[in-house]
Amino acid sequence: MLVREKLLTSHRDEMIDITKRVAETVARSGITDGAVIVYCPHTTAGIAINENADPDVKRDVLMRLDEVYPWEHPKYRHAEGNTAAHLKAITTGTSQTLVVAGGSLLLGRWQGIYFCEFDGPRERTFYVKLIGE
Numbered sequence: 001m002l003v004r005e006k007l008l009t010s011h012r013d014e015m016i017d018i019t020k021r022v023a024e025t026v027a028r029s030g031i032t033d034g035a036v037i038v039y040c041p042h043t044t045a046g047i048a049i050n051e052n053a054d055p056d057v058k059r060d061v062l063m064r065l066d067e068v069y070p071w072e073h074p075k076y077r078h079a080e081g082n083t084a085a086h087l088k089a090i091t092t093g094t095s096q097t098l099v100v101a102g103g104s105l106l107l108g109r110w111q112g113i114y115f116c117e118f119d120g121p122r123e124r125t126f127y128v129k130l131i132g133e
Contacts, residue, residue, distance in 0.1 A: 001029050001031070001129070001130040002127060002128070002129050002130075003025050003127065003128045003129075003130075004125060004127055005018070005021060005025075005125065005126050005127070005128060006123060006124070006125055007115060007123075007124050007125075007126070008121070008122075008123055008124070009115075009117040009120035009121045009122055009123075009124055010120065010121045011117065011120055011121060012071075012117075012118070012119065012120050012121070013062045013065070013066065013088075013117065013118055013120070014058075014062070014116075014117045014120065015048070015050075015058040015061065015062065015114040015115070015116050015117075016114060016115045016116075016117065017052055017112050017113070017114055018038070018113050018114065018115050018126070019052060019105075019107070019112040019113045021128075022036065022038055022098075022105065022113050022128055023104070023105050025128045025130070026100055026103070026104065026105055026128075026130065027103065027104075029130045030103075031100055031103070031130050031131075031132040031133065032100070032101075032102060032103045032132070032133065033100060033101055033102070033132050033133055034099075034100045034130065034131045034132015034133060035097055035098065035099060035100060035130075035131045035132060036097070036098050036100055036105065036128060036129065036130050036131070037095055037096070037097050037098075037127075037128070037129040037131070038095060038096050038097075038098070038113055038126060038127070038128055039094060039095040039126060039127045039128075039129065040089075040094050040095065040115065040124075040125075040126050040127075041094075041125060041126075041127065042089070042124060042125075043086055043089055044082055044085035044086055044088075044089050044118050044119035045085075045089055045115065045116055045117050045118055045119065045124055046088070046089045046091075046092030046093050046094055046115075046116045046118070047092070047093065047094065047095055047096045047113065047114070047115060047116065047126065048092050048093070048096070048113075048114045048116050049096050049098075049107075049111055049112070049113055049114070050111070050112065050114060051110045051111065051112070052110065052111065052112025052114075053110045058114075065088050065091070065118075066084075068087075068091075069083075069084040069087040069088050069091075070084060071084045082119045084118070085118035085119035088116070088118040089116075089118055092116045092118075096113065098113070100130070100132055
């Protein structure tokens with residue numbers, strides 16, 4: 001089963017919690033045991049799993065990524081001017097694979113799934129691929 005999800009981002013850099021959307025897709029699928037792949041088909045966005053209890057974690061991650069990959073750099077040559085977004089997306093990665101057990105996502109107590117926008121605001125897409133029985 002493959003589900004295409006859309007979302008609107010509102011900032012150049014942000015981490016949007018998509019855990020509930022992915023969990024609802026798993027629940028609707030009827031799959032009890034297997035895996036789910038969450039995939040981002042964009043070169044300036046990514047998918048991450050991290051803490052979802054303290055909002056300062058998202059702030060700290062985005063702040064540090066900005067420090068490592070500043071938006072402007074004298075040696076960037078990419079014509080679109082969004083080299084930093086590409087570098088952040090490479091660092092984050094385009095997908096995450098999670099376990100489905102007993103019909104639910106198997107996540108740690110503090111874990112959440114994030115769509116990471118690095119070149120917004122935009123309309124974005126991500127895919128949820130379910131594999132199992």
